[in-house]
Amino acid sequence: MDLLYKIFIDPFVQMGAAPDLLVQTLWEGLVAGVLYSLIALGFVLIFKASGVFNFAQGIMVVFSALTLVGLHEHGVPAYVALVLTIGVMFCLAFAVERLILRPLINQPDIILFMATFGLTYFLIGFGELIFGGETKVMIADQLLLPRGAIEVKMAGGFVSLQKIDIAAAIIASLMVATLAIFFQRTRIGRALRAVADSHRAALSVGISLEQIWVIVWFAAGLVALTTGIMWGARSDVSFALEVIALKALPVLILGGLTSIPGAIVGGLIIGIGEKIGEFYWGPLLGSGIETWLAYVIALIFLLFRPQGLFGERIIERI
């Protein structure tokens, strides 16, 4: 009885007793969720356009952040470094299309998936070779990202909001909005959706696969760079960041592999669920809860909606 009380009653009593703590926890979950969403978004972009599950998305986050910081360390002004990093991400997209996707065109999906493993280890090695493997500090101040926190009086107490988190949320929303408009409304967006549906058919109406692939990988690279800056500003830049990419997996299960809104909502649910679970149920279940809770949430969703929240239900005619 006591255990049941601790699981089903006590946490909610606590939430009611200290609403300011609840709001604080929700906020922190939301912020973590935004970053999960961004990583998942990178996956979804590439998966939609090329059917490739890009294992390297996580490392692209690290690689872009590392390039940015590394360039700055070599004396390049912050904003110039940012522009150069964007250039590097474009070159990466171009190289991926030329050296990986094009030679492997029409190969089974699993081959392409394996190729992204190769890309992952290449980027790790290449990044370490050029910029060194030690942990670096994100150049948040130089990029004029705000620091410090604002205290908001709310829910009978004070809630502390980190300015960098607010900035992250705003930048992420802008980025998502831009991408959404781009893919919904432009000719390239329509071509992209066509490619996602059928390569052969897209080719036959005159869409260049090569061009589309470079565009989506570049878009995914930009998303990775944004994620890298935001995440790096909150902790620091190292290859350990790579593990957050694994968090994208439950997000994708939850949101559906092909849905951009799914990636966003999924990321927020996982982020918030994780923080709430950690704060209120953590003491009961032990401190490691954050590492596995996301997967449990995703599994529960999977039972009821195998195609994910917004995923396309695939009906095969037999």
Add this chain to the structure above:
Amino acid sequence: MRAPSGPEIAVGDVLLSVESVSLSFGGVKAVSDVSFDIRKGEIRAIIGPNGAGKTSMLNIINGFYHPQQGRIIFKGKARSKMRPHEAAHGGIARTFQNVALFRGMTALDNIMAGRALKMRTSFFWQLFRYGPAMREEVEHRHRVEEIIDFLKIQEIRRVPVGRLPYGLQKRVELGRALAMEPELLLLDEPMAGMNLEEKEDMSRFVLDVNDYYGTTIALIEHDMGVVMDLSDRVVVLDHGIKIADGTPTEVKNNQAVVDAYLGVAH
């Protein structure tokens, strides 16, 4: 029979000619040393038993495959390597043996996708769906609606194509190809898997496209009745080799063709 047979039906200029083209996959010869031409305004059939290399031939023409030997001359320009999207830009549209549509999109969007190449407004206007972009969209939509009327698929225009029956999917696919306003339309077994009624419908559409839009058509077909009815000239492939070329009547009476289809008595 469509018209009195004889070479005088297809007197147009040569639109595309295939010159001694060979293609092999590893050691397997799919097409060897095949030459023929397609004249402006005609319906040209490519026939042959299974594995004769017909689809390979079509894939060569629209750039999916690049032949190891020989060349393709399209509108007077020779090329050895042309990518599929370049072929599309040049005015070659096609349909596929087992329908390749954008399954997640509606019939209307599929046909609109065929207009992708014709859209020209800048990015900026497209983002806001305003000004020139809106005008362009409306103009293309108008053309697409014409095609929808032509193919009599008005009532299914909002249905995702994955849910349509096979016969209608083939029709939408034809619509998408027509939306490209091609000079040369390649049809890979447009009537495969259809019942008699659907076949008759499709035959009529093929003839109408040829008459109404003046589109040159090259088609692969198994149903000999259909081929005899539709085509002006027929080229026959067997094991990757051209064994006959001529009007339907000539081909039908050709001993090599009869042997290829029925097998030779030993």
